[in-house]
Amino acid sequence: MIRPADFIIESRKMLLLGLPLIGAQLAQISMSFVDTIMAGNYHPDDLASVAIGSSFFMPIFTVAIGILMALSPIIAQLYGSRNLHLIGKKVRQGVWLSIFLTIPAMLLLNHLHPVMNLLGFSPEVISITSGYLFALSWGIPAAFAFMVLRFFNEALGATRPALYITLIGLVFNILGNYTLIYGRFGFPELGAVGTGWATAIVFWVMFLVMLGYTLRKKAYARFRLFHNIRIPERKHIGEILRIGTPIGVSMGMETSMFAVMALLMGTLGTTVVAAHQVAINIASVTFMIPLGLSMAITVRVGQLYGKKQFSNARFAGFTGVVLCTLIMSIAAVVMISFPEHITGIYTRDPEVNRMASMLLIMAAIFQISDGLQVGGSGALRGLKDTRIPMFVNLTAYWIIGIPLGYTLGITLDRGPQGLWIGLIAGLSVAAVLHNLRFHRITRRLLPP
Numbered sequence: 001m002i003r004p005a006d007f008i009i010e011s012r013k014m015l016l017l018g019l020p021l022i023g024a025q026l027a028q029i030s031m032s033f034v035d036t037i038m039a040g041n042y043h044p045d046d047l048a049s050v051a052i053g054s055s056f057f058m059p060i061f062t063v064a065i066g067i068l069m070a071l072s073p074i075i076a077q078l079y080g081s082r083n084l085h086l087i088g089k090k091v092r093q094g095v096w097l098s099i100f101l102t103i104p105a106m107l108l109l110n111h112l113h114p115v116m117n118l119l120g121f122s123p124e125v126i127s128i129t130s131g132y133l134f135a136l137s138w139g140i141p142a143a144f145a146f147m148v149l150r151f152f153n154e155a156l157g158a159t160r161p162a163l164y165i166t167l168i169g170l171v172f173n174i175l176g177n178y179t180l181i182y183g184r185f186g187f188p189e190l191g192a193v194g195t196g197w198a199t200a201i202v203f204w205v206m207f208l209v210m211l212g213y214t215l216r217k218k219a220y221a222r223f224r225l226f227h228n229i230r231i232p233e234r235k236h237i238g239e240i241l242r243i244g245t246p247i248g249v250s251m252g253m254e255t256s257m258f259a260v261m262a263l264l265m266g267t268l269g270t271t272v273v274a275a276h277q278v279a280i281n282i283a284s285v286t287f288m289i290p291l292g293l294s295m296a297i298t299v300r301v302g303q304l305y306g307k308k309q310f311s312n313a314r315f316a317g318f319t320g321v322v323l324c325t326l327i328m329s330i331a332a333v334v335m336i337s338f339p340e341h342i343t344g345i346y347t348r349d350p351e352v353n354r355m356a357s358m359l360l361i362m363a364a365i366f367q368i369s370d371g372l373q374v375g376g377s378g379a380l381r382g383l384k385d386t387r388i389p390m391f392v393n394l395t396a397y398w399i400i401g402i403p404l405g406y407t408l409g410i411t412l413d414r415g416p417q418g419l420w421i422g423l424i425a426g427l428s429v430a431a432v433l434h435n436l437r438f439h440r441i442t443r444r445l446l447p448p
Contacts, residue, residue, distance in 0.1 A: 172198075274356075321375035
């Protein structure tokens with residue numbers, strides 16, 4: 001029997017872990033918001049360059065971070081099982097892997113000029129975007145190394161450092177943009193390229209602060225994080241890749257589904273594109289809440305699984321899923337109740353506002369699906385189960401979501417509503433299948 005008191009106790013533990021991560025995710029997305037606003041106030045070409053550059057950068061960044069995210073369940077399970085002597089080795093090998101991932105990421109970001117030519121962007125925008133990506137690429141080594149240390153801390157239950165350090169990064173981001181975009185304090189006026197350099201500096205600041213915190217924390221001395229540094233070890237890097245690559249691919253498929261839908265919206269006119277952008281931006285902000293909580297679910301399930309407390313791990317996983325769903329249900333109610341007030345923050349155009357309000361009501365529907373799927377996938381990561389969820393996402397997003405959206409929205413001419421039905425269907429299928437799989441795996445772990 002599950003008592004309400006048990007749910008309350010587990011919810012409290014989950015929220016203590018998760019609230020700082022939610023704050024960190026919201027602070028992270030605020031950096032993109034600041035970049036967009038400050039570049040947009042400088043010049044339209046610079047705004048377009050930041051938007052285009054971010055479209056190239058985010059898929060690369062998301063896949064790499066997904067791979068490194070494997071460290072969270074790996075270390076959480078080691079910590080739960082008290083195999084503390086292996087934790088330092090996993091962190092060191094994670095740093096090696098972050099360096100290996102840096103090389104192709106930097107090369108890609110600095111060789112996108114032909115792709116932009118092929119897409120037909122103007123020479124001015126291509127020049128600015130290339131400069132923006134070149135500057136941004138120099139922050140990649142620090143960004144990936146920061147994530148290794150972040151996932152190490154989170155796996156041990158230390159989630160507040162990520163919040164505080166990301167807030168520090170947000171402050172540096174605002175100051176860096178102001179200084180380098182507009183040429184203040186004797187620095188050159190760089191426009192969008194200055195945004196790229198500011199972001200790169202922020203990545204290095206966040207990494208160095210996280211490194212300093214991790215090295216100075218006395219409780220971490222037992223892990224001997226950077227003692228006995230060895231060359232990369234195939235066994236440990238192979239484990240991270242085996243668990244992390246499906247996570248990266250899964251995150252990439254979800255991100256790309258939304259990107260493809262945005263491109264398809266572009267065939268329906270500028271008003272539709274603007275309305276879609278407003279609605280999807282609002283949905284992206286609310287998604288940061290269950291996304292941060294899903295990271296806490298991974299840690300909580302991983303630690304309990306490592307302790308072989310399988311019943312508790314199952315209960316913690318489903319408690320987290322319920323919390324994610326409750327949070328997104330509240331967001332859905334707000335969206336349905338005040339759609340025009342919310343979209344009015346983004347636009348004064350009455351036609352864009354009308355259409356964005358209509359799409360926001362549809363977004364309210366997939367809020368619940370999004371909460372279920374991100375909670376379920378976080379619980380599965382805690383079990384280090386990532387390969388099957390990757391195929392689930394492939395099916396849900398690319399075999400069901402995109403084709404259905406294209407058929408309804410483009411072929412049957414139902415417009416943006418048809419495309420959004422595809423989004424809702426894809427997320428709903430993923431939500432059901434992820435949670436069903438977690439139920440089946442954890443049920444097999446319980447005694448008969």
